[in-house]
Amino acid sequence: MTTAASLDLKDIARVDPRRVSSVYGPVDSWRVGRSLGIDLLLLNSICSFNCVYCQLGQIQVPTRTRRVFVPTRKVVSDLRQAGWSDCDIITFSGSGEPTLAANLGEVIRTVAAMTGKPILVLTNGSLLADPQVRRELSAADRVYVKLDAADEDVFARINRPVEGVDLEEIVEGAAAFRRQFKGLLGVQIMLLPPNQDQVEGLIPLLRRIQPEEVQVNTPTRPHASEWHLESRGSRGPAAYPAKPLKPLSARRIGLISRRLRQAAGLQVVSVFDRPLQGGDQR
Numbered sequence: 001m002t003t004a005a006s007l008d009l010k011d012i013a014r015v016d017p018r019r020v021s022s023v024y025g026p027v028d029s030w031r032v033g034r035s036l037g038i039d040l041l042l043l044n045s046i047c048s049f050n051c052v053y054c055q056l057g058q059i060q061v062p063t064r065t066r067r068v069f070v071p072t073r074k075v076v077s078d079l080r081q082a083g084w085s086d087c088d089i090i091t092f093s094g095s096g097e098p099t100l101a102a103n104l105g106e107v108i109r110t111v112a113a114m115t116g117k118p119i120l121v122l123t124n125g126s127l128l129a130d131p132q133v134r135r136e137l138s139a140a141d142r143v144y145v146k147l148d149a150a151d152e153d154v155f156a157r158i159n160r161p162v163e164g165v166d167l168e169e170i171v172e173g174a175a176a177f178r179r180q181f182k183g184l185l186g187v188q189i190m191l192l193p194p195n196q197d198q199v200e201g202l203i204p205l206l207r208r209i210q211p212e213e214v215q216v217n218t219p220t221r222p223h224a225s226e227w228h229l230e231s232r233g234s235r236g237p238a239a240y241p242a243k244p245l246k247p248l249s250a251r252r253i254g255l256i257s258r259r260l261r262q263a264a265g266l267q268v269v270s271v272f273d274r275p276l277q278g279g280d281q282r
Contacts, residue, residue, distance in 0.1 A: 009069065012061055013043040022070050023082040024094070030271055031215060032120060032142075036087040038079075038111065039094025040101035042070050047096035048126040050160040051148075053190060053219045053245055056095060062162045064126060066102040066133075075107050076114070084115055092140075093122040100127070105136030118142065122188075126165045128173025134180060144186040144215070145174050150201025158195050174209045186213040191248050191256065199256050206264045216257045216270040219245035 025037045046061040046069065047054075084090065090111055092098040098121055101107070112119050118141040125145040127133040137143050147170070149155035155167040178185050187209060189202065206214060248256075250272040261268040 009043060012046070012069075014060070015043065017042055017070065017074065021078040021082070022075050022094075023078040023084075026083075026087045027091075029089075029091075031269070032091070033088035034086065035089050035091045035120070036082065036084050036117075037094055038075060038090060038092050038107070040070050040075070040092065040098050040104060040107060041095040043095075045095050046100060047124070048100065048162050048165055049097065049124045049146075050162075051190075052158055052160065052194075053192060059096065061096075063100065064162050064165060066100050066127070068103045069101055070103075072103050072107050072110060076110060079111060079114060084117065087117060089120050089142075090115060090117045091120045091122060097124055097126065099123050099133050099137070104133075105139055108136070108139040112139070112141075120144065122146075124159070125170040125174050126161060128177050129169045130173075134173070134177045137177065138181055138183075140183055142184045142186065143177070143181065144188050145170075145177075145209075145211070146190070147171070147174075147187050147202065147205065147209075148190050148195055148198075150198040150205060154195050154198055158190075158192070171205050171208055174211075178210055184213065185209075185211045186215055187211045188215045188217060190217045190219065191253065192219060193246060193248070196248055196252065196256070199259055203260065203263045206260070206266060210266075212267065214260055214264070214266050214268045216253055216260065216268060218247035218253055218271060220247065220271065 020042065022039050022042050023036065024039060026034045027037060029035045044060045045056045046063065047059045048062070048064040050059040050062060092108070098104060108119050120142040121137055121140045122144050123146070148158050149167060152167050187206060253270050253272050257268045257270045260266070
C-alpha cells in the first residue's frame with residue numbers, strides 16, 4: 001500500500017487540479033439543506049478508512065498522514081467562481097477524509113469570513129486524538145463524526161481503517177472534542193446488514209461522546225467500482241460503474257432509531273424521518 005506521505009502530489013494526482021474545481025454542488029442534503037461542497041483532497045480518493053459502502057469506491061491513497069493537497073489560494077479562487085450565495089451551508093467532505101488536509105483550519109476560517117455561511121465538516125474521527133486537529137475543527141459550526149461499529153472486529157470489517165487507527169481512540173477523541181467544541185456535534189451511523197446488530201454496543205459509546213444529535217443512515221448511494229471525481233456529489237443513479245448496496249428497511253431503521261433514542265437519551269434522527277432530497281445520504 002502506498003501512502004500520501006510516500007508520494008509527491010504529482011504522483012498521487014489522477015486529475016489536473018488546474019482544470020478541476022475544489023468546490024462542487026450545491027448538493028441537496030436530507031439533514032442540512034442545500035449544501036455546497038469543498039474538497040481539500042481533490043487529486044484522488046485519499047482517506048484513513050476504506051469503508052465497504054463508500055460512494056468513492058476503493059480508496060486509492062490510504063493514509064493517516066496530514067499534508068496540504070489543495071492550496072488555500074486555490075480554494076479561495078474556486079469559491080469566488082462558484083454560486084455559493086444561495087446555499088444553506090458549506091460542507092467539507094469530497095474525495096476522502098478532510099482532516100487529512102493540513103490547511104483545514106485555515107480554509108475553514110477563510111471560507112467562513114468570505115461567505116458568512118455556516119461550516120460543516122464530515123469526518124471519520126480517525127484524527128480526533130490529535131489536539132491540533134481538534135483545534136482546527138473547532139472553527140466549524142457543525143462537525144459530524146462517523147461511528148458505524150461498537151467493537152474492533154466489526155470496525156475493521158466495515159470501515160477498514162489504515163494501520164494504527166482503532167475504534168477506542170476515535171471514541172475517546174470524539175469525547176474530548178465534544179468537551180471543547182462550541183458548535184453542534186453530530187454522530188453519523190451507517191447501518192447495513194453486517195452491522196445492524198451493533199446497536200446495543202453503540203449505546204455506551206454514544207453516552208461517552210454525548211453528541212447533540214445522532215443520525216441513523218443506511219446506504220442510498222451506490223458503491224463505485226473505482227474513484228470518479230463526480231462521485232463526491234453524486235445523487236441518484238451513478239454515471240460510472242457502481243453497484244447498489246442493500247439498505248435496511250424504513251421499519252428496521254425506525255426501530256433502531258427508537259431504541260437509540262430511548263436508551264442513550266439523545267436526539268436521534270434518521271434518513272427516513274423526511275423524504276430524501278435527490279437521493280443524498282449526508
